[in-house]
Ligand SMILES: Nc1nc2c(c(=O)[nH]1)N[C@H]1C(S)=C(S)[C@@H](COP(=O)(O)OP(=O)(O)OC[C@H]3O[C@@H](n4cnc5c(=O)[nH]c(N)nc54)[C@H](O)[C@@H]3O)O[C@H]1N2
Ligand SMILES: Nc1nc2c(c(=O)[nH]1)N[C@H]1C(S)=C(S)[C@@H](COP(=O)(O)OP(=O)(O)OC[C@H]3O[C@@H](n4cnc5c(=O)[nH]c(N)nc54)[C@H](O)[C@@H]3O)O[C@H]1N2
Ligand code: SF4
C-alpha cells in the first residue's frame with residue numbers, strides 16, 4: 001500500500017499540515033498531520049474533504065485559447081504558450097511594458113509568487129503586479145509596517161496556550177480560522193480566559209465569547225481609542241515600556257481625550273457598561289492576544305485601526321512576550337509568502353519597497369540587472385489596475401489563482417474593464433469561473449496537492465508541500481507556465497530554474513539580512529526538519545516571537561504610536577440607501593466555491609446564498625423569510641433570498657461572498673459593494689456600503705433565468721451537476 005505523504009491544506013491561513021494517502025484514480029485519504037505545529041492532527045471539514053476537490057468535472061485539464069473572450073477552444077500546451085507569448089509581444093511592442101499587468105494570489109506557492117514577480121518587475125519591467133492580498137491583508141500589512149517598522153505578526157500560535165484573555169476584532173475565527181479558534185476555546189475552558197468579540201453580527205465566534213460588542217460597522221477605531229483611554233485614565237499603561245521602546249505617546253495621549261466612554265458607546269452603538277466591562281477585562285489581563293481580520297482590514301480606516309490595536313499593545317508593553325501581542329490572522333494560505341516574495345505593486349522581495357532607491361539597487365544587484373532596470377514608481381494596486389484596463393492604459397492582464405470577476409468590489413466596473421482588455425490570460429485550476437468568461441487564454445494549473453512548493457502561514461511558519469496526486473490532463477505548476485511563456489518571449493536571463501526547490505533557494509537568499517530573513521531554509525532543510533518560523537537566518541538566531549528585545553524595525557528602533565482620529569465610513573446610510581451592507585464568509589464554503597462547491601457534505605451545511613436582516617427591519621419593510629429581494633446601491637443591483645435573523649444588528653444587512661454569477665446572475669454582493677478604499681493601504685472597504693432593499697421584481701431579460709418555483713437556479717452547486 002502507498003504510504004502517507006506530508007502536504008498542506010490549500011484553504012485558510014491557519015496552515016494545517018495534512019497526511020495524505022494516494023489512492024490511484026480515487027480521491028486520496030486525508031487526515032491532519034499530528035506533527036504539524038499549526039494543527040497537531042486537527043482539521044476542519046474543509047481541510048478534511050479536500051481530496052474530493054481534485055479530480056472533479058469542473059477541473060481545467062487542458063489549455064484553451066480563443067480570439068474572442070470566453071469563446072475558448074482546447075489547445076495543445078505548445079500552441080497555448082505560443083499564442084500567449086505572441087499576444088503579449090504585440091502589446092509590448094505597441095504600448096510598452098507599462099501596458100501589461102499581473103494579478104496574483106495568496107493561494108499560490110511562494111515559488112510561483114516569486115517567479116511571477118521577478119519576471120514582471122525584473123524582466124518585463126512592469127511594476128503592475130498586485131494580488132488579491134490587496135483585498136485581504138493590505139491594511140494589516142501597512143499598519144504593522146507603520147507601527148513596528150515591518151510587516152509580519154510578532155506572535156506564535158503557542159501564545160494561545162499562554163494567554164490570559166482574547167480580543168477578536170472584526171474576526172469570525174470560529175468559521176474562518178476554525179482550528180486556531182478551537183485552541184482559543186480550549187484555553188477559555190481550561191484556564192477560564194475571557195474572550196471579547198467586536199462584530200456587528202452575533203457570529204459563531206461572538207456566541208462563544210464572554211462579551212460580545214455589536215459595534216456599528218466601521219467604528220472599531222473609536223472603540224480601540226476609547227479602550228486605551230480607559231487604561232490610561234486608570235493608570236494601567238506600562239510607563240517603563242513606553243519610555244524605553246516607543247515614540248509619540250504624548251500625541252496619542254492627547255488624541256485619546258476625544259474618546260470618553262459616553263462618546264464611544266454612542267458612536268459604536270453598544271451599551272456603556274459593556275464597553276467598561278471590556279476595558280476592565282483588558283486592564284486585568286497582562287497576557288492579552290488581540291486577533292483581527294477583515295472587519296478591520298476591509299474598511300476605509302483599516303490601517304489606522306490596525307495602528308490602534310498595536311497602540312493598545314505597545315502602551316501596555318504587551319508585545320514580544322509569551323502569551324501577548326497583536327495577532328493579524330492571515331486569510332489565504334500563503335498571503336504571508338506572497339508578501340515575503342514582494343508580490344504587491346509597491347514591494348520587492350524581502351519586504352523591500354519599490355520607492356526606496358537602495359532597495360531597488362539591492363534587488364537589481366541580486367537579480368543581475370543593470371542599475372535602473374526596475375521601474376522607480378509603484379505599479380497599480382488591484383482597484384487601480386482594473387481602472388487602468390477600463391481606460392485602456394493597461395492592455396493585458398494575466399490573472400493567476402484569483403477570480404476577480406466575482407471577488408472584486410464594484411463588479412459592474414470590473415467587468416467593463418475586462419471587456420475592454422486586449423488580452424486576458426487566466427491561469428486557474430477550475431473551469432468555468434466567473435473570470436474565464438473574459439479570457440483569451442486559460443492555462444490549467446496544478447493545485448498544491450499536485451506539486452512541491454512552500455506556504456507560509458499566519459504565525460510566519462514556512463512548510464513544504466509534497467505532491468500527493470498527479471495533476472489531471474496538461475495541468476502544470478503555475479511557475480512552470482510562466483517560465484515557458486517567458487522563454488518563448490526570449491526572456492531567459494535569471495529565469496532558468498529547474499524546479500520549485502531551485503526557485504525557493506533564490507527566494508530564500510533574497511531575504512538574507514531582511515526582517516523576514518529565511519536564508520537558512522531550503523526544500524531539503526524543510527523536508528528534514530519540518531515547518532519552521534521566520535526569522536530563520538543562515539547567520540544569526542531564529543525567533544519564535546519577534547521584538548522580544550524591545551528593538552523594532554524602525555530607523556531609531558522604537559515602535560511608533562499613531563494618533564489618528566476617527567472619520568465616519570465613506571458611505572453613511574441615508575434616506576435613499578438606509579442600510580449598511582456588510583459581507584463575509586460561512587464556515588463550509590471557500591470564496592467563489594470553485595473547490596468547495598464540489599463537496600456535498602459542505603454544500604449540505606450551507607446550500608444557498610442569503611441576505612441576513614434583523615427581524616425589526618424586516619417587519620418594517622413587510623418582508624418575509626425566504627422572500628427574494630433586490631439589494632441596490634449607487635453602483636448596481638444584487639439579488640438574494642431573505643434570511644430574517646436577530647443575530648444581526650438593526651440597520652445592518654449581511655451577504656456571504658461565496659455565491660456569484662455562475663450560481664445566478666447578480667447573486668454576488670460585489671454587484672453593489674464600493675471600491676472606496678483605505679488611503680494608505682489602498683485596500684477596498686468591502687465591509688460597508690449603503691444599500692436599499694426592495695422586493696424582487698422580475699425584469700423581462702431575466703425571466704428565463706429564474707425558475708418558475710422561484711428558487712435560485714444552481715449552475716455551480718449541486719454535486720454532479722457540472
Ligand atoms: N470558511 C472560510 N474560511 C475562510 C475563508 C473562506 O472563504 N471561507 N477565507 C479566508 C480568507 S482569504 C480570509 S481574508 C479570512 C477572513 O476571515 P474573517 O475576517 O474572520 O471573515 P469575514 O466573514 O470576511 O469577516 C469577519 C467579520 O467581520 C464582521 N464585520 C463587518 N464589518 C465590521 C466592522 O466594521 N467592525 C467589526 N468589528 N466587524 C465587522 C462581519 O460581520 C464578519 O463576521 O477567512 C479565511 N478563512
Ligand atoms: N464583498 C466582499 N468581497 C471580497 C471579500 C469580502 O469579504 N467581501 N474578501 C476579499 C478577500 S479577503 C479575498 S482573499 C478575495 C478572494 O477572492 P478570489 O481570490 O477571487 O477567490 P477564490 O475563489 O479563492 O479564487 C481563487 C481562484 O484560483 C483558483 N485556484 C485554486 N488553486 C489554484 C492554484 O493552485 N493555481 C491557480 N492558478 N489557480 C488556483 C480557484 O479555482 C479560483 O478560481 O475576495 C475578496 N472579495
Ligand atoms: S483550519 Fe484552515 S488550514 Fe486548517 S483544515 Fe481548516 S481550512 Fe484548512
Ligand SMILES: [Mo]
Nearest residue numbers: 135136331332
Ligand atoms: Mo482574504
